[in-house]
Amino acid sequence: MAPAVVVSGSGEHPEFEGRITVYVIVCVIIAAFGGLMFGYDIGISGGVTSMDDFLKEFFPAVYRKKQHVLENNYCKYDNQFLQLFTSSLYLAALIASFVASKVCSKAGRKLTMQIASIFFMIGVILTAAGVNLGMIILGRIFLGVGVGFANQAVPLFLSEIAPARIRGALNISFQLFITIGILVANLINYFTSNVHPHGWRISLGIAGVPALMLCLGSILICETPTSLIERNKIEEGRKVLRKIRGVENIDDEFDSIVHACEMARQVKDPFRKLMKPVSRPPLIIAICLQVFQQFTGINAIMFYAPVLFQTVGFGNDAALLSSVITGLVNVFSTVVSVYLVDRAGRRFLLLEACVQMLISHVIIGIILLKELKTTADNLTKGEATFVVVMVCLFVMGFAWSWGPIGWLIPSETFPLETRSAGFAFAVSSNMLFTFVIAQAFLSMLCHMQAGIFFFFAGWIVIMGVFTWFLLPETKGVPVDSMVDKVWKQHWFWCSFMADDDLRTDVKVV
DSSP states (O other), X not given: OOOOBOOXXXXXXXXOOOBOOHHHHHHHHHHTHHHHHHHHHHHHHHHHTTOHHHHHHHOHHHHHHHHOTTOOGGGTTOOHHHHHHHHHHHHHHHHHHHHHHHHHHHHOHHHHHHHHHHHHHHHHHHHHTOOSHHHHHHHHHHHHHHHHHHHHHHHHXXXXXXXXXXXXXXXHHHHHHHHHHHHHHHHHHHHHTTSTTTHHHHHHHTTHHHHHHHHHHTTTSOXXXXXXXXXXXXXXXXXXXXXXXXXXXOHHHHHHHHHHHHHHHTOSOHHHHHTSGGGHHHHHHHHHHHHHHHHTTHHHHHHTHHXXXXXXXOOHHHHXXXXXXXXXXXXXXXXXXXXXTTTTOHHHHHHHHHHHHHHHHHHHHHHHHHHOOSSSOOOXXXXXXXXXXXXXXXXXXXXXXXXXXXXXXXXXXXXXXXXHHHHHHHXXXXXXXXXXXXXXXXXXXXXXXXXXXXXXXXHHHXXXXXXXXXXXXXXXXXXXXXXXXXXXXXXXXXXXXXXXXXXXXXXXX
């Protein structure tokens, strides 16, 4: 099939000439393996920490508590070291994202992705071969550095290489691969849970496969034109832009990128520039989206889905199978987002999902509050199944909205001079609050019990209000036109942009 020519459907935002080339699609798929690495780890952690063989070897106190007949249903897994196994990765990723920002700017997106895959493979070796708690937590730290580098580079790479009209769909391939990674991890956990005594080692070791794919695949892909021109490789940038757009006439887009790079070079300290009023709209939006993404409760559910389902009464195998079902829902709902994000827009999907996730949390909370007692029997089979259905409804809403769009908007809204630094704040905010949730969730479940779902429901209300009043639509807007087309037109954020007129008056001849 011949490549399609990308044109602006509405004429609202002028579109640069170009085609959707096979080469761009290949580059997107290879880069998105960074999301597969991240997703596989999210999915594998909860499954491994519910396996008896793993608990007996590294967390015997948790294993004994789990076996206790009268143990509090909500507190079976409340152990700070068990939570540290999951959360240590995200603390390392938080710190690594700021280093990755510098590497991304100075060495390019492609090399940053290669570095990410190498760190991740080292972490895989340490965790899969772990013989004590210190070794596996060290491995988790290496994994975290890999995740920090990948999450910094991949969304920027995807936003910069994609034509504006389908940027949302191509960028969401990162989140789609995260969901596929979670699903694959759940399937592997389901089968390895019955491989004694080292099934957990197989689960952790397979994480090296997507990292190896990213490492080898990134050799074949190009660097983004923006990154090349930013690093004064002007003609190489022009050549790559022509290749990825599939047309000869790329002068308008090339000139736009060159101008953006010239403006960026005038900013010697992008992190200081981020602190100025003109940079606050995209920075506040980016950080808030990442914080809100975590306070939907999604990672609490995806990390500990097998644990959660065991809490409400499923056996180990049934709990793992239930998490496979939620993984399937996650993948297919993200595909819906790929189709809708550049049609319905970002705001519509976010607001609709707030209603859907709110209903799910409230219903789950009410069921557990009324029916699941601390030391009495578990839920009935019907009640437990209904909880799984509500979890699937929640995951569905998240997967076509706050999951992918939480990464998409920060990667597309910063001007070039602060893009890498600004996105580093977004990534680090995500990792910080992922760490907080991962470290605290099992303790919160123990102490708040069913109230934890009302806690997340309250946050979803706040998210909906924020989106309605403060989040502008970015559908179809070229990356380097966000200031003029989005921030200066918004009823609230325009007041921050007065200083930007001084910047745009400076023309480099």
